[in-house]
Amino acid sequence: MLKITDKAIDNLKAYLEQNSIDSAIRVAMMQGG
Numbered sequence: 001m002l003k004i005t006d007k008a009i010d011n012l013k014a015y016l017e018q019n020s021i022d023s024a025i026r027v028a029m030m031q032g033g
Helices: 007-017
Strands: none
Touching: none
16 A cells, blocks of 8 residues: 655645646655665
8 A cells, every 4th residue: 555645745835836837747655675
């Protein structure tokens, strides 16, 4: 499961808006430690 904070969502929305990105984004989750 992927949990995203409200602050992270706000930052991501701002980044996408500033760079005129309106397409979907892909999130890659990799095991590591």
